Amino acid sequence: MISMDSRTQEAVDEGERSVIRPPSGDALDRDASPPVFLYVLAFFSALGGFLFGYDTGVVSGAMLLLKKEMNLSALWQELLVSSTVGAAALSALGGGYLNGWLGRRACILLASLVFSIGGVIMSLAPDKVVLLVGRVTVGLGIGIASMTVPVYIAEVSPPHRRGQLVTINSLFITGGQFVASVVDGAFSYVSRGGWRFMLGLSVIPAVLQFVGFLFLPESPRWLLQKGRSQQARRALSRIRGGRSIDEEYDTIRTSIEEEGKEAGGGGHVILQIFGHGPTRRALVVGCGLQMFQQLAGINTVMYYSATILQMAGVQDVKQAIWLSAATSATNFVFTLVGVWLVERVGRRKLTLGSLLGTGLSLSVLAVGFWLSARYSPPATLHPVDAQNSTCRLYGSCELCMLDPDCGFCYRENGSAVFDSSCVPVGQASTDHAAWGRCSNQTEATGSPTWAYNYCPTSYSWVVLTGLLLYLGFFAPGMGTMPWTVNSEIYPLWARSTGNACSAGVNWTCNVLVSLTFLHIAQYLTYYGAFLMYAGLVALGLLFVYGCLPETQGLQLEDVESLFTGQLCSCGASSSTRHVQYSRLNGSNPPPSDDDDDAATETD
Numbered sequence: 001m002i003s004m005d006s007r008t009q010e011a012v013d014e015g016e017r018s019v020i021r022p023p024s025g026d027a028l029d030r031d032a033s034p035p036v037f038l039y040v041l042a043f044f045s046a047l048g049g050f051l052f053g054y055d056t057g058v059v060s061g062a063m064l065l066l067k068k069e070m071n072l073s074a075l076w077q078e079l080l081v082s083s084t085v086g087a088a089a090l091s092a093l094g095g096g097y098l099n100g101w102l103g104r105r106a107c108i109l110l111a112s113l114v115f116s117i118g119g120v121i122m123s124l125a126p127d128k129v130v131l132l133v134g135r136v137t138v139g140l141g142i143g144i145a146s147m148t149v150p151v152y153i154a155e156v157s158p159p160h161r162r163g164q165l166v167t168i169n170s171l172f173i174t175g176g177q178f179v180a181s182v183v184d185g186a187f188s189y190v191s192r193g194g195w196r197f198m199l200g201l202s203v204i205p206a207v208l209q210f211v212g213f214l215f216l217p218e219s220p221r222w223l224l225q226k227g228r229s230q231q232a233r234r235a236l237s238r239i240r241g242g243r244s245i246d247e248e249y250d251t252i253r254t255s256i257e258e259e260g261k262e263a264g265g266g267g268h269v270i271l272q273i274f275g276h277g278p279t280r281r282a283l284v285v286g287c288g289l290q291m292f293q294q295l296a297g298i299n300t301v302m303y304y305s306a307t308i309l310q311m312a313g314v315q316d317v318k319q320a321i322w323l324s325a326a327t328s329a330t331n332f333v334f335t336l337v338g339v340w341l342v343e344r345v346g347r348r349k350l351t352l353g354s355l356l357g358t359g360l361s362l363s364v365l366a367v368g369f370w371l372s373a374r375y376s377p378p379a380t381l382h383p384v385d386a387q388n389s390t391c392r393l394y395g396s397c398e399l400c401m402l403d404p405d406c407g408f409c410y411r412e413n414g415s416a417v418f419d420s421s422c423v424p425v426g427q428a429s430t431d432h433a434a435w436g437r438c439s440n441q442t443e444a445t446g447s448p449t450w451a452y453n454y455c456p457t458s459y460s461w462v463v464l465t466g467l468l469l470y471l472g473f474f475a476p477g478m479g480t481m482p483w484t485v486n487s488e489i490y491p492l493w494a495r496s497t498g499n500a501c502s503a504g505v506n507w508t509c510n511v512l513v514s515l516t517f518l519h520i521a522q523y524l525t526y527y528g529a530f531l532m533y534a535g536l537v538a539l540g541l542l543f544v545y546g547c548l549p550e551t552q553g554l555q556l557e558d559v560e561s562l563f564t565g566q567l568c569s570c571g572a573s574s575s576t577r578h579v580q581y582s583r584l585n586g587s588n589p590p591p592s593d594d595d596d597d598a599a600t601e602t603d
């Protein structure tokens with residue numbers, strides 16, 4: 001495999017059409033630490049990721065209070081949770097157009113403005129309809145931020161730090177989810193109006209980002225694409241802290257001019273992407289990664305962590321909320337591992353390792369749930385049910401738990417369960433039964449325990465181990481790399497649209513997985529559902545093994561060359577196929593699917 005240093009060597013093959021692009025001054029300058037300003041830029045941009053994590057995470061705790069205060073039906077609860085994710089899916093798609101038209105900086109400013117407005121609406125909402133408007137508004141902000149921020153950071157970063165800096169955005173996403181769970185825990189004690197603080201606090205980082213971005217520059221690459229070369233030069237020089245930028249500037253400008261000719265097919269960008277082999281293949285890889293991220297079930301694992309913890313014996317609701325903050329903290333800490341690893345092992349190995357571990361942990365989770373179901377305590381009492389509900393028909397806790405209308409009421413002596421029955425859940429709250437021994441829950445010793453959505457089991461340690469392993473493996477690779485890789489695989493002319501599509505796929509699959517989990521669990525049981533996710537992860541592993549090339553260390557303008565070969569041929573050649581590829585200004589052939597031979601591949 002060729003080293004980066006030999007990239008100055010000129011290709012001697014046919015027609016001299018291909019040359020190895022000389023590295024920019026910056027690329028050569030690998031050991032020089034990037035100017036502090038770059039970190040300031042990454043920080044203010046990644047606040048968008050923080051808001052993404054905060055606003056998607058905070059709602060579960062807020063809902064516990066809201067459903068009591070506003071007397072919300074199950075439909076309204078579902079609407080308030082999924083409307084944000086649905087709006088994010090739509091605005092991520094629309095964000096592609098805005099990004100190309102207005103630029104990255106304007107889109108980030110717009111997203112933070114929308115976040116602030118949404119936060120204010122939610123915290124002041126007099127009723128559920130206004131609350132819904134607020135949730136949709138923040139969803140619109142999340143969609144735009146989720147696709148713009150990684151692109152912006154990638155475009156301002158030097159190649160050898162790009163992976164790390166973009167991955168910081170993912171760190172902020174999981175950081176936002178963690179802070180949200182702590183805020184949820186803290187305000188869960190404020191039973192009246194606590195949700196206003198939970199939902200409204202997001203205004204602070206949103207305003208901070210808005211003000212910060214008023215003083216930060218636009219992406220030089222976008223400026224150059226729009227022909228604003230003077231502004232681009234000034235922005236790049238500011239971002240590079242006054243270091244010499246001539247070489248880097250010329251490299252970017254030349255590539256953009258070339259790209260402009262390449263993409264010149266006319267028509268909508270998405271049609272151009274479909275018509276241009278390398279970019280089409282990049283889009284398949286980008287969307288595939290985002291799809292498999294969600295199909296690996298991260299959001300069900302996060303969402304059901306409270307249930308999993310209850311199975312592990314944590315029966316107090318407040319304690320369960322705090323322990324799910326520990327789950328988010330684990331997700332956050334392991335994302336930090338991803339930030340540390342990305343420039344050390346590269347994107348491809350990190351993603352492959354992560355998927356392998358995620359699949360195994362899902363299998364551990366499935367085994368844990370299977371053992372719990374297999375040895376699920378039987379219902380020994382069958383009280384007379386005036387309402388004639390289906391609950392009394394279930395012979396074990398497992399069957400009882402899978403019916404959302406029923407819960408398990410039991411007494412315990414050590415780990416032995418006795419005097420157990422399956423009874424209907426309360427109408428107003430799932431915290432107690434509709435009638436009978438468990439309808440009036442007290443902490444008094446000897447009073448029966450009410451288990452809704454979980455079963456007492458002595459195999460909870462297997463499930464807990466699976467949960468920790470899952471987060472440990474998922475967070476550094478699959479949690480981060482889909483966003484990072486998408487920010488770097490498209491040529492500039494297709495970058496906004498490519499990221500919009502792949503972010504749209506992410507959000508759509510997010511909605512799909514969250515909405516279907518309970519139904520799947522009902523049909524396949526919990527262990528069947530987790531086994532299914534493990535199967536999907538196995539497919540993801542094959543996809544990544546075959547299709548994801550290594551983008552580490554390459555100039556953004558060189559990444560396109562990795563997609564000139566057949567789609568999904570990465571595994572067949574070297575795992576880190578480095579293709580150095582560039583065309584001499586003005587001498588490149590028209591783009592086609594067959595322009596592989598214009599690439600100079602070196603192993």
Ligand SMILES: O[C@H]1[C@H](O)[C@@H](O)[C@H](O)[C@@H](O)[C@H]1O
Nearest residue numbers: 170173174298299331479480
């Ligand atoms: O990368 C993020 C991260 O892994 C989050 O924890 C998850 O909730 C999001 O859906 C995902 O896109």
